[in-house]
Amino acid sequence: MTAIISAAQLASESAGPRPPVLLDVRWSLGGPPGRPAYDAGHLPGAVYVDLDTELAGPAGAGGRHPLPGVAAFGAAMRRAGVSAGTPVVVYDGGQGWAAARAWWLLRWAGHPDVRVLDGGLTAWTGPLSTDTPSPAEGDFAPVPGGMPLLDADGAAALADEGLLLDARAAERYRGDVEPIDRIGGHIPGAVSAPTTENVAEDGRFLPAEHLTARFGALGATEETKNVGVYCGSGVSGAHEVLALEIAGHRAALYAGSWSEWSSDESRPVATGPDPR
Structure with a gap:
């Protein structure tokens, strides 16, 4: 299993019998939040995840983006529809930093099948959606230690x-x-x-x-x-x-x-x- 996935492979898997959960984590350092960009168009079925509030804890002595609390992170992932037995693909606007943060956190928390869309949204040539999905609650329970x-x-x-x-x-x-x-x-x-x-x-x-x-x-x-x-x-x-x-x-x-x-x-x- 690789840590990245091409847009063509993602399109094929999304149309297959075991489609991955899609997480949109668009974010820019010092820029506007990614939610407006998500609302304007995202991969069909993708759920927006906010880096600053769901992939990080409050800034402080531990840095600007310390790790989120384990319980809070698990709850955020379950709300997004993440389950332990379902593959996950994360993407951002193309820089790859935010997507990699989500990939690392999920891997660190014990999820066995997480990949980053190589090239991000800019690599995607398929249709976009403005619908906000309401996924079924996932069952992912974080177990830290999966990454050093x-x-x-x-x-x-x-x-x-x-x-x-x-x-x-x-x-x-x-x-x-x-x-x-x-x-x-x-x-x-x-x-x-x-x-x-x-x-x-x-x-x-x-x-x-x-x-x-x-x-x-x-x-x-x-x-x-x-x-x-x-x-x-x-x-x-x-x-x-x-x-x-x-x-x-x-x-x-x-x-x-x-x-x-x-x-x-x-x-x-x-x-x-x-x-x-």
């Missing part, structure tokens, strides 16, 4: 003992600019690996062999035991975890990411292009 998770101490240790990738833009990693968080820079020892370099111009993921070569050059080889990822607040980092999954690596996500790390003035910060 890091806290701040774990991220610091991995930067020393394994491979910790920073999925943000290179200028934020270097500390040249920091438009959101308290201070710029990166976790000492982390390697710059912008998530934007995991996809082609059309927003689809690069072929698996290209991603394998990319991450291999960054230090993620067959011999690498532990790989972790962080970003600004745990959203684009999930996209990098997904790219690593395609490349054959099971990576841990530091969900609090830079928004949590940089909020604590006692934690060290490195700047410039070098990891340390």
Whole structure:
């Protein structure tokens, strides 16, 4: 089973005997909420899921997008019609970050069959709908632990003992600019690996062999035991975890990411292009 699905394959499965539950998680960093875009047109049968309120907990010491409470997340997924025995496909507007966050959360919470629509809504050539579905209540009960998770101490240790990738833009990693968080820079020892370099111009993921070569050059080889990822607040980092999954690596996500790390003035910060 792969972590992504093409638009053509999704159209075929949706018309088949076991159609997946579709979740629309359109969202943009600092932009308008995705609900108006959903109301204007979405994949037929798709249920809207809000990243800020259903795929994250309240912002605070744990970062801008800390993990949601397990019970609240489970309730949101059941309202959307998610059941343990039913495949799920998530999509966003094309960037892939929000969809990857939903994919990661469901996988972390124990759902066995979740995929991201490669290229998002922009890859879909079929009809759209403006109807708001009312799915039957699902039975999904989260059991955390299906994907590896890091806290701040774990991220610091991995930067020393394994491979910790920073999925943000290179200028934020270097500390040249920091438009959101308290201070710029990166976790000492982390390697710059912008998530934007995991996809082609059309927003689809690069072929698996290209991603394998990319991450291999960054230090993620067959011999690498532990790989972790962080970003600004745990959203684009999930996209990098997904790219690593395609490349054959099971990576841990530091969900609090830079928004949590940089909020604590006692934690060290490195700047410039070098990891340390």
